[in-house]
Amino acid sequence: xxxxxxxxxxxxxxxxxxxxxxxxxxxxxxxxxxxxxxxxxxxxxxxxxxxxxxxxxxxxxxxxxxxxxxxxxxxxxxxxxxxxxxxxxxxxxxxxxxxxxxxxxxxxxxxxxxxxxxxxxxxxxxxxxxxxxxxxxxxxxxxxxxxxxxxxxxxxxxxxxxxxxxxxxxxxxxxxxxxxxxxxxxxxxxxxxxxxxxxxxxxxxxxxxxxxxxxxxxxxxxxxxxxxxxxxxxxxxxxxxxxxxxxxxxxxxxxxxxxxxxxxxxxxxxxxxxxxxxxxxxxxxxxxxxxxxxxxxxxxxxxxxxxxxxxxxxxxxxxxxxxxxxxxxxxxxxxxxxxxxxxxxxxxxxxxxxxxxxxxxxxxxxxxxxxxxxxxxxxxxxxxxxxxxxxxxxxxxxxxxxxxxxxxxxxxxxxxxxxxxxxxxxxxxxxxxxxxxxxxxxxxxxxxxxxxxxxxxxxxxxxxxxxxxxxxxxxxxxxxxxxxxxxxxxxxxxxxxxxxxxxxxxxxxxxxxxxxxxxxxxxxxxxxxxxxxxxxxxxxxxxxxxxxxxxxxxxxxxxxxxxxxxxxxxxxxxxxxxxxxxxxxxxxxxxxxxxxxxxxxxxxxxxxxxxxxxxxxxxxxxxxxxxxxxxxxxxxxxxxxxxxxxxxxxxxxxxxxxxxxxxxxxxxxxxxxxxxxxxxxxxxxxxxxxxxxxxxxxxxxxxxxxxxxxxxxxxxxxxxxxxxxxxxxxxxxxxxxxxxxxxxxxxxxxxxxxxxxxxxxxxxxxxxxxxxxxxxxxxxxx
Amino acid sequence: xxxxxxxxxxxxxxxxxxxxxxxxxxxxxxxxxxxxxxxxxxxxxxxxxxxxxxxxxxxxxxxxxxxxxxxxxxxxxxxxxxxxxxxxxxxxxxxxxxxxxxxxxxxxxxxxxxxxxxxxxxxxxxxxxxxxxxxxxxxxxxxxxxxxxxxxxxxxxxxxxxx
Numbered sequence: 001x002x003x004x005x006x007x008x009x010x011x012x013x014x015x016x017x018x019x020x021x022x023x024x025x026x027x028x029x030x031x032x033x034x035x036x037x038x039x040x041x042x043x044x045x046x047x048x049x050x051x052x053x054x055x056x057x058x059x060x061x062x063x064x065x066x067x068x069x070x071x072x073x074x075x076x077x078x079x080x081x082x083x084x085x086x087x088x089x090x091x092x093x094x095x096x097x098x099x100x101x102x103x104x105x106x107x108x109x110x111x112x113x114x115x116x117x118x119x120x121x122x123x124x125x126x127x128x129x130x131x132x133x134x135x136x137x138x139x140x141x142x143x144x145x146x147x148x149x150x151x152x153x154x155x156x157x158x159x160x161x162x163x164x165x166x167x168x169x170x171x172x173x174x175x176x177x178x179x180x181x182x183x184x185x186x187x188x189x190x191x192x193x194x195x196x197x198x199x200x201x202x203x204x205x206x207x208x209x210x211x212x213x214x215x216x217x218x219x220x221x222x223x224x225x226x227x228x229x230x231x232x233x234x235x236x237x238x239x240x241x242x243x244x245x246x247x248x249x250x251x252x253x254x255x256x257x258x259x260x261x262x263x264x265x266x267x268x269x270x271x272x273x274x275x276x277x278x279x280x281x282x283x284x285x286x287x288x289x290x291x292x293x294x295x296x297x298x299x300x301x302x303x304x305x306x307x308x309x310x311x312x313x314x315x316x317x318x319x320x321x322x323x324x325x326x327x328x329x330x331x332x333x334x335x336x337x338x339x340x341x342x343x344x345x346x347x348x349x350x351x352x353x354x355x356x357x358x359x360x361x362x363x364x365x366x367x368x369x370x371x372x373x374x375x376x377x378x379x380x381x382x383x384x385x386x387x388x389x390x391x392x393x394x395x396x397x398x399x400x401x402x403x404x405x406x407x408x409x410x411x412x413x414x415x416x417x418x419x420x421x422x423x424x425x426x427x428x429x430x431x432x433x434x435x436x437x438x439x440x441x442x443x444x445x446x447x448x449x450x451x452x453x454x455x456x457x458x459x460x461x462x463x464x465x466x467x468x469x470x471x472x473x474x475x476x477x478x479x480x481x482x483x484x485x486x487x488x489x490x491x492x493x494x495x496x497x498x499x500x501x502x503x504x505x506x507x508x509x510x511x512x513x514x515x516x517x518x519x520x521x522x523x524x525x526x527x528x529x530x531x532x533x534x535x536x537x538x539x540x541x542x543x544x545x546x547x548x549x550x551x552x553x554x555x556x557x558x559x560x561x562x563x564x565x566x567x568x569x570x571x572x573x574x575x576x577x578x579x580x581x582x583x584x585x586x587x588x589x590x591x592x593x594x595x596x597x598x599x600x601x602x603x604x605x606x607x608x609x610x611x612x613x614x615x616x617x618x619x620x621x622x623x624x625x626x627x628x629x630x631x632x633x634x635x636x637x638x639x640x641x642x643x644x645x646x647x648x649x650x651x652x653x654x655x656x657x658x659x660x661x662x663x664x665x666x667x668x669x670x671x672x673x674x675x676x677x678x679x680x681x682x683x684x685x686x687x688x689x690x691x692x693x694x695x696x697x698x699x700x701x702x703x704x705x706x707x708x709x710x711x712x713x714x715x716x717x718x719x720x721x722x723x724x725x726x727x728x729x730x731x732x733x734x735x736x737x738x739x740x741x742x743x744x745x746x747x748x749x750x751x752x753x754x755x756x757x758x759x760x761x762x763x764x765x766x767x768x769x770x771x772x773x774x775x776x777x778x779x780x781x782x
Numbered sequence: 783x784x785x786x787x788x789x790x791x792x793x794x795x796x797x798x799x800x801x802x803x804x805x806x807x808x809x810x811x812x813x814x815x816x817x818x819x820x821x822x823x824x825x826x827x828x829x830x831x832x833x834x835x836x837x838x839x840x841x842x843x844x845x846x847x848x849x850x851x852x853x854x855x856x857x858x859x860x861x862x863x864x865x866x867x868x869x870x871x872x873x874x875x876x877x878x879x880x881x882x883x884x885x886x887x888x889x890x891x892x893x894x895x896x897x898x899x900x901x902x903x904x905x906x907x908x909x910x911x912x913x914x915x916x917x918x919x920x921x922x923x924x925x926x927x928x929x930x931x932x933x934x935x936x937x938x939x940x941x942x943x944x945x
Contacts, residue, residue, distance in 0.1 A: 011874050018882025019870040019889065021817015021857035028816035122807075123800055201821045201829060201883040201918050253819075253883025254918050286822035506881030506919045675877045675924060682921030707826035707916065715912035715922040720905070744921075 005519030006735070009671040013525060014510040023251045026205040026220045027283045034207070035064055037269060037282040038125035040115040040132045041291070042107035045143070045363035045700020046154060047136035049105060052115055057131040062124030065276050066132060067268075068115040069104030077101060077271055078237045080264065082328035083479040086166050086337055089356075094166040097157025097361065099327035101237070101264035101271075107136070108156055108326035109363050110702055111291030113264050118276050122283075141700040145323035145360040146300055156326060156361040165324060165359040166333070170341040171415055176354035179315030183306035187389040191381045194767045195298035195323070195693040196686075197710060198370050200505075202253020203284035204293065208269030212277070216244050221266045223249040223533075224259045224503050225543020228480070230535050232262045232330070239270050249533040252505035256683070257369040258293045259505065260545050261330040290705040295693055296370020298323040299336065299377050305385050311393055313404050315352040318344060318381065322359045322367075329368035333359065338416075338476050339374030339464070339546075345413035346382040347424040347460045347637060348404040353414045363700040369545065371683055371745040375463040380767075383459040383750035388763055397458050397754070398428060398437070417464060419635045421728040422663060424460060431458065431639040431661035434722050440643070453646040453778065454656075455759025458639060461747035465739030466551030466634035466730075483629040484548070485540040486556035488517070488564050490622040492609035494602030495527045498560075501541015502553030503533050506679075507741065508672045509549060515668055516554060516735075520561050522587040523601055539625060547739030550668065551634045551730065558734045559626035567622060571607055572599045574615040634730045634738040638662035640681075642751040646759045651775025653689060653756055660723045660747070665730040665738035673740045677723050680744020686713035687745070688752040692768050711768070786850040790815070791859025799846050805839075806830045808846035809856060817857040817886045821916070828915030831887040831894075832856050838894035840914070857886035860893065868939070869893050869932040878928035880919035891915050892929045901937020903930060 004010050017023050054066035080099040087093055103114050115132055119125035140154040147153060148163040156163055180186055200222075207220040217240045223229050226247040234242040252259060265282050273280045284292070299322050306315040322336035341355035372379075390400040402425065411419040432438075440456045447454035467473070470481030487499040496517055502509055514528040531537050544553070565585065572590035573580035582593050591598040607613060611620035641659040646652070660677055667673050690711035694703040704710040729736030749767060756774060757763045762781035765773060787796040790813060797812035809815050809832070818841060821829035825843040832841045833855040860867045866874065869892050879885040895911050896903065908929050909922070917925060 012877070014882075015874040015879060016866070018879055018885050019857075019866060019873055020861050021815065021886050023817070023882045023885075025816075025819075025883065027820075028810075030814075121800075123802065199918055201827065201881065201916065202819070203821065251882065254881040256918070283820075286824070286827075508880070671877050675880060675920060678921035678923040679880065679919045680921075683918070706824045707822050708824050712916050712918075713921075714916060715909040715926065718909075718922055720923050720926065721921065 004515060004525045006515060006668050008515065008669065010511055010515060010525065010669055012508050012511045013514060014508065025202055025251045025253055026207060026222050029207050029220050031209060031279045034279040034281055035118050035120060036122045036125050037272060037280050038117050038122065038129045039113045039265065040117065040129045040134065042103065042110060042112040042114055044107060044136050044138050045110050045141045046139040047107050048139065049103060049107065049114060050135040050137050053133040054115065057117060057128040060124065060128045060131060062120035063128045064118040064278060066115055066117050066128065067272055067275060069100055069102035072102045072271060073100070073104050075271065076238050077267060080327065081236050082333050083330050084334040085477040085479065086168055086333045088166040089169045094333055095157065095160035096328050097159050101267045109365055110700055111288065111365065116268050116272055118272055118280055141363045141698065143362050143364050143695040143697050143700050145298065145321050145362055148360045148362045149321065149358065156363065160361055163361040165328065165361060167358045168337055169354065169356045171354035172352055173354045175352040176315045176317050179352045180304055180306045180317060183314055184309040185307045185393060187305045187385060187392055189303045189385050189388050191301040191303060191384060192766045193297045193299040193377045193380055194687060196296045196370055196691050197290055197693050198256040198258035198293055198296060199712060200254030200256055200258055203286060203289045204259065204263065204265065205283040206266035206269040207279060207281040208273040209279040210270065210273040217270050218246045218248065219266055219270050220248045220250060222252050222259050223247065224252065224255040224505060224545055226503065226533055226535055227501060227541040228543050229262050233267060237267050239267055246536045249503055255505045256371040257296065257373060257545060261294055261368055286707065287705045290710065291702055292365060294329045294366050294368035295325065296367065297377060298367050301381055303381055303385050305389055307389065307393065311395060311400060311403050313348055313350045316344060316350050318355040320355065320357045322357060323362050323364065324359045325362060325364045325366040327366050329366035332366060332368045334478065335369050335374045340378050342416045343375050343378040343462060343464060344382060344415055345417070347406060347462050349406045350414065364695055371680065372742045373546065375742065376746045376749065379459065379461040379746050380750045383461065384753060387457065387754040391763065398432060401428065401460050418632065420632055420731050422635060422637050423726065423728050424637060426726045427637065427639040427661040427663055428460060430724055430726055431641045431659050434661065434724060435641040435643065435657060435659040437641065447645055453648055453759040455646065455755045456641065456643045457751050457754025457758050458641045459747050459751035459754065460639045462635055462637040463742060463746050464633040465547035465636055465742065466630050466733065467546035467548045468633055469631055470629050480542070481629065482542055483627050484542055484552040484556040485625065485627045486560045487539055487623065487625040488557065488560040490564060490605050492606050494605040496523065497529045497531055498557055499531045499538045500553055500557060501538055501543065502549040503544040507544065507549060512668045512672060513554065513557060516557055517561065520565065521585055521601060547741040550737040551733050551739050552628060552630055554735055554737065555630070555733045556626050556628035559628050560624045563624035563626065564622060568604055570615055570618065572604050575599050575604065575607060575613065630733060632732045634665070634732065636662065636664050636738040636740065636743050638743060638747060640747040640751040642755040644755045644759055646756060646774055646778065648778055651771035651778060653769060653774055655685065655719045658719055658721050660721060660744065661726065662740065662743055663726045663728055664740045665727060666736040667725065668737065674723050676740045677744045678721055680742060681721055681748050682713050682718055683745040684748030685718060685752055688749040688767050688769060690717060690768050784847050786847055788849055788851060789853040791855060801847060803846045804842055805844045805846045805849045806841035809841060815856050815858050819883055819886060821884065826916065828887040828891060829884050831890040833890060833894065838891055857890060860889065867893065868936050869896065872928040872932035872935065876924050876928035876931060878920065878925040884915060884917045888915050888917065888925055892932065895929065896933045896936055899933065901933050903933040905930065
């Protein structure tokens with residue numbers, strides 16, 4: 001692998017700028033004449049806008065202009081859209097209500113933007129925003145998704161009676177019902193998956209720059225996928241045609257899904273820049289982020305799992321209500337459907353599965369993909385159900401899972417997915433050994449003597465990553481293809497630039513993508529630059545989410561490297577008068593195998609550009625591009641084990657150990673993979689133990705709108721983790737990689753809740769397992 | 783408006799700002815030192831930690847005018863002659879950062895923590911003292927490792943210097 005090649009634990013190239021304060025985030029950008037935007041937001045969760053009076057605000061010091069939804073509508077700016085069409089089981093299309101970038105008639109959640117103030121300074125803009133008088137006529141509010149479906153509730157969008165967006169199903173209902181009727185045992189569980197706020201540490205921001213000389217727009221924005229932002233803003237929002245719009249996502253401080261979507265603010269900053277004639281920058285504050293960043297999860301489900309007399313699962317039936325908030329965000333429809341129900345087979349051989357999913361509008365922030373996106377919801381449901389079943393059947397958690405593991409591949413599940421490779425027993429064994437599962441009984445007895453309740457729980461997860469085969473997702477309703485593109489440019493001096501449509505916002509692509517090149521050509525990674533995040537520099541791209549950068553983004557780089565390698569060998573063969581099939585590339589040299597003849601990499605590159613002595617008919621230069629469209633999803637899987645001690649007097653849970661054993665296929669940089677797992681675990685543990693978005697059910701006011709109200713995981717809430725990997729290479733991409741970005745957040749919540757419920761002897765516990773809830777559940781059990 | 787003067791990273795600087803301007807905005811907007819970040823407005827996240835007269839301070843919870851006359855070190859002032867400070871080097875070696883946004887505050891907090899505890903730092907103390915710094919990427923695992931490694935190294939350096 002070499003010291004910098006594939007598999008090497010290489011320290012990150014990008015770290016120096018972040019460590020020395022030289023990172024370049026959107027809010028760090030400053031251009032001449034730049035002014036500042038502050039949004040006027042609805043304080044009501046549901047109201048008609050009667051009038052907006054900005055007269056006083058416009059007269060305040062430093063104010064350039066105050067713009068509202070009527071002007072935006074008059075200028076032809078389009079509605080925000082959801083880009084994945086789902087049809088209900090009756091064949092009708094999903095009911096997409098209008099989402100205006102600035103609400104012009106109705107506001108539907110607290111934080112809905114109604115106007116924007118542009119001023120010389122943030123303080124002046126903020127003062128003026130306070131002075132904009134919006135006359136609202138408040139309407140009744142509904143925040144609970146189950147309640148929202150009932151008759152007589154407030155209606156959010158005229159298109160969606162009873163707030164129902166779609167009523168969708170997957171799988172064979174008749175076969176599932178028949179298997180449940182014939183079962184030896186049926187486990188029934190109600191599952192709540194709590195609503196979360198993603199909380200990337202960098203708040204969202206946008207800088208819109210309109211150049212009237214060229215009628216051209218530039219947008220700096222906190223995006224995980226700048227090309228998608230450009231496409232959507234031009235094709236659907238009518239901000240500017242694609243060739244007149246440059247989107248730059250510079251350093252981005254975390255995403256976790258929340259920066260996939262195109263929000264009203266970047267649209268408005270671009271539009272306002274044209275209206276006012278000045279560059280307009282907006283930076284979100286944390287409360288605005290809690291109010292307006294797309295939330296995650298928020299499912300209510302009932303589950304029936306049927307077993308035969310030998311404890312084999314015969315069927316799984318799931319009914320889910322998913323809260324999508326006030327509007328359909330960009331990918332909101334695919335999260336509780338094709339990213340969720342398709343994973344309900346887990347690691348198990350289940351002959352019949354049926355899932356019914358209803359999605360619902362409520363007077364809350366839009367809900368969309370958040371780290372894991374559908375797969376954490378599927379895993380939590382399945383692994384809590386397995387744990388419950390094991391307890392009911394009197395089996396150990398491992399035994400019930402082993403009885404039901406899929407053991408041969410490829411495996412076709414009843415819910416679309418075709419698993420290509422895996423070894424679930426291997427990760428189960430590795431996790432149980434690392435956790436010293438067999439020693440738990442003694443540890444529990446020792447804890448008991450100290451008056452503490454000790455519990456252990458596991459979770460065996462699977463996810464589908466590497467999003468995604470374009471024709472497959474197209475047939476399921478996706479409005480875009482999910483390929484990736486790359487371009488490899490070898491300069492005349494032999495240094496190399498890789499332009500990738502993947503976007504790094506913490507994942508370390510500038511290092512791992514360079515490792516691919518170092519591995520291939522034996523050049524140092526310092527001679528390789530990874531260019532990303534700018535639609536003017538990078539040809540095309542679909543961005544980073546769904547753990548796709550390795551499996552899809554790197555595969556595109558590999559395809560481009562293949563082409564570069566082929567041409568480089570032709571040039572070298574010509575220079576050395578050898579046969580190109582005899583050329584090998586090693587340690588930065590092109591050699592004729594079995595001889596001492598060689599050409600240094602840089603000399604070959606120079607020859608490509610001087611073009612003095614190239615093979616007949618060859619074009620000068622050495623730059624190749626490629627698009628890669630995956631043939632299947634990838635299927636990372638693993639086993640997580642959590643051990644806790646609960647203080648029965650306070651309900652406080654301490655995680656005494658957390659073990660993760662993952663199968664990510666081949667690994668490019670183990671240090672970075674471990675870091676991804678650590679971060680995912682923290683987010684999953686946060687969901688299970690601490691985090692939850694709460695709205696007041698009567699007023700729709702967000703009660704958790706700051707870090708003093710929303711419990712983020714902090715260093716003293718978490719243990720150090722024990723992580724390891726096993727490897728069944730993915731057979732469907734050139735690197736054999738599967739993706740590792742979401743696993744931790746997917747697999748960890750059920751392991752933690754299974755451990756706590758084991759400790760307290762009461763299975764009835766919902767996330768987040770706050771001390772109050774754990775104390776009450778522990779005492780109810782006694 | 784007020785005119786204030788202070789020493790930042792060893793250089794005397796002056797600027798005009800609103801009375802209500804927070805120190806972090808003075809540092810970012812007036813001085814153009816954008817390494818210090820704003821991640822919240824409730825002094826919870828710690829992305830804005832700087833050193834003021836030798837103390838670790840959240841620069842979002844102090845007015846710029848209160849810092850007049852003080853001596854301030856920001857993340858940009860930590861590395862000397864382009865060589866990383868041992869805490870910065872440890873964060874790199876142990877992969878203690880991902881997106882980099884919380885990193886300046888984490889590093890400034892860690893430098894202060896190590897200055898107060900020295901090489902006697904243990905994991906529980908590091909975790910307790912990081913209570914005021916939020917990271918969403920790393921799960922803190924490698925940040926804790928990096929701080930412990932830097933404390934050990936800096937303790938060793940101090941001891942070597944003393945001998």
